[in-house]
Amino acid sequence: MKAMLCKEYGPPEKLVYADTEPPALGPDGVRIRVHAAGVNFPDLLIIENKYQFKPSLPFAPGGEVAGDVIEVGAEVKDFAVGDRVIGMCGWNGFAEQVVVPSEKALRMPDGMPYEVGAVLPTTYGTTVHALIQRGRLRSGEWLLVHGAAGGVGTAAVEIGTILGARIVATGGDDAKLARLKELYGVEHLVNYKTNPDWKEIVKSITGGGADVIYDPVGGDVFDQSLRCIAWDGRLLVIGFAGGTIPSAKANLILLKGCSVVGVFWGGFAAREPETSRKNFELLFDWWKHGKLKPAISHRFPLEKAAAALGALARREVVGKAVLTVGRASP
Template sequence: MQAFQVHAFDAPPALTDVPVPRPGPGEVALRIAACGVNFADMLMAQGKYQDTPALPFTLGMEVCGTVAALGPGVTAPAIGTRVSVFGGQGGMAQVAVYDAARCRPVPDAMPDTVAAGFQVAYGTSHLALSHRARLQPGDTLLVLGAAGGVGLTAVEIGHAMGARVIAVARGADKLAVARAAGADHMLDSDAGDLKAQLKALCADIGGVDVVYDPVGGDAFKAALSVCNREARVVIIGFASGEVPQILANLLLVKNITVIGFYWGGYLTFAPQVLSDSLAELMDWYAQGRLRPHIGAVLPLDRANEALAHLADRTATGKIVIVP
């Protein structure tokens, strides 16, 4: 079969012919229907992600597929069951093997492309906003990178939780996507001094109670300048490439809390918290409260193109690979 693999961190990933994997004890083999692409995949390909596997490895953190074979001792999910899995790697392939305990049944009404890109983006935003930031109805939520894979879900979930949402993204097209997801106010990060734009807006509507930041860099600094007292700033990632340095005196004066958040970490120290969050999100989807935005669906032989869209920040919503 074919798999999109990283063989060296100084060379692009490439399609590679590999043996079809067989499930071991406690595992299942999935025939992959779709694989969500995440910013972490790009970092893994460069050897810069905190959980980068040993070389060589197959990219693809989350998938939707059909159970094709069971390993020894496994009785469920049954062969033929459609499931989604966050496996951390292996998804950009025709077949992949995963721990059976990580497989989650997919509702019939949820398309493969949606299910493949649902767990990381929606799970990240929901757990970050509800569990870590304790977002409340009536809070003002500032979302940086608001048209990206996780940022757009933060806009949508923040709106669903009753917050007033300020979306920051690059250009009118991306801001239109954020508006459709529920943003109340839109700011173009390419339209001049972001700090000045935020201060002008907040002079009219009041400051910010929660910041959702997958960008870092100067955007983080600008967001910190408009935080209300006891604001919560959730650090999701650093798409700008710059890890900001925090001036602790600003935190002290306004009693601001800066919160680190890594969704995948909950699999190891609090898996039930993650499972409960995903169960609630599935309920929201079934109720029609969530409308996932798929920005592009690409075949496996165009996976490098998908990574390039993430690198140059031209993607909106989720990019999905269909092998």
């Protein structure tokens, strides 16, 4: 089979489109013929050996796929050949086939396009967990979403809106922010690059501070967030796309009576699989009712995975980039 292989660590240009052996199938394995693969920030980290998981070389990046089941292991009860599934593989997804343990597969709702299934797990799985279980977001609360045009950011805007929050979205590019208004009707858009004192704008919009802050950027964005958070606010630590891991000032946490809350979707899904499954049922239900419409700004064939990762690294993507593998997605 073909795969986009990382044979040596480095930037996306180092990836090689090559023939490789299909993965072995264990007794609990589900073999998926991949039709679409979501592209995520951790894919950039894993090929540079900067991610928390370090698969041995060679491997393919790609943590999430959607496709058809073409073989199941002897002990698999819940899936059969022909099922349309999402696979949460962690890596090795940029390939024509991938094998996942059965608990890492989800049956897709009827009619869901493969490209939608492929972009749901990482960004939407993380965000529904972040806003519901970790952030306890309530209807009517102010939700401040940083890096809002990115993968997890657009998911936070969509899910926050569905949960009834009032949204303030930040980002570093006016054109990308304008897309958020077109796509999701976001009214309050703040450019944190051109407005260095953006925390004052947030305080003015929200009448004092945001109740829940969703931060996938880190660094100074995190520091300033602790200065525009409401009493009893929850600052959700999602990631550090800006490249700097911040330290929280304990005096500010005390004075604001707020919480700084860690979000680790992979750890949560492994420890609380039932809640994770229910989160996906919720996402599927929202999609079926037309409430969830993931934004996909870039589509590439598998062999152009480096271009997809390059677009992500250059901050050009709004929502997600997706790879199509094999035949076109219905």
